[in-house]
Amino acid sequence: MKTYIESFLELLYPxxxxxxxxxxxxxxxxxxxxxxxxxxxxxxxxxxLCTKCSKPIDYNMSVLLCPDCINDIKYFESSKSPFFYDGLIKKSIYSFKYYNKPYYYKLFGKLLVDYMININYVNFDYIIPVPLHSTKMKKRGYNQSELVARYISNKLNIPYLNALKRVKKTIKQSQKSKEERRKNLKDAFSINKTKNINKIKNSSVLIVDDVYTTGSTTNECSKTLINFGVNKVNVITIAR
Structure with missing residues (x-):
């Protein structure tokens, strides 16, 4: 069954x-x-690719992990992305987020669902989007990660859950170093105490975001979920 926002976007770009x-x-x-x-x-x-974060690696590496995943704690099991964040895909994601093109969720959702089915990356109990801070949500009018997450949930018949909220208004990440991103996002997320939120405890969840850069955002989300009692967290992004 389509949500109100999905029906509205269908009219906007049918x-x-x-x-x-x-x-x-x-x-x-x-x-x-x-x-x-x-x-x-x-x-x-x-x-x-790195088996943890999907970063391209060299065949000559002794282990199938990139240096970042060897040296840094990652709270998620794995993060998958079908595309390299460059060229046309980079431009399209930017338009999706900043040029008022919410209907792009259909394009990216379809690409991700096809990719997930192809690699059998579908065995999750819940689909959870990376949340926006309320001030950014008001300014943009939509959360691009939520739109894609709802599309994936609907197509793969995996329950969608708005389990996270962003409690810290973070500074834009794009121009920051890996360490600056980590500090910027520390304690930025909390569990959204909605009805029946405890059902995600001991479950396997998939976090949905648009881009994996250093992984700071999805890792902080994963940490919040694991500390709450989620058993296993995986991640999917459009590009990295």
Whole structure:
């Protein structure tokens, strides 16, 4: 069953067979929301990849973990991403977040669902988005991670749960170093004490976010969930 916001966005941008990125109309597009040309221009992450965070690594490494995952504590089991954060995908994610294109959730949701099914990354009890702070939510009008998370939840029939809230208004992360990001996000999230929130204890959850850069955001979210009693946390992002 569609939510109110999904129904509203369907009216806002109802057309299938249209590439969201280049606006070309082609009946072969159907419900993919991307033409073959644009899809072919997106750079995919290709193995070998770090088994923890999916960062490209060298075949000559003695273990299948990147230096960051060897040296830093990661509270999630693994983070998967189908695309390299560059070029067309980077531009599209930026438009999704900052240029009032909430309907892009269909494009990114479809790409992620196809990817997750292909690699059998679907065995989770709950889908949880990375939350926005209330001030940013009011300014933007939507949480891009929530829209994608709801799409994945609906298509894979995995319950969606708004289990986290952002209690600290953090400074924009993009220009910060890894250590600055970590400090900026320390204690930024808490459990959203909604009805029946205790049901996520001892469960396996999937956190949904748009981009994995240093992993500070998803790691802090994972830490909050693990400390609450969640058994296992995994992550999916559009790109890294």
């Amino acid at each position: 057309e299938k067979n249209t590439c969201f990125i280049c606006d070309i109309y082609d009946e072969s597009i159907e419900d993919k929301y991307i033409c073959s040309s644009c899809e072919g221009s997106i750079k995919k992450l290709i193995p070998p």
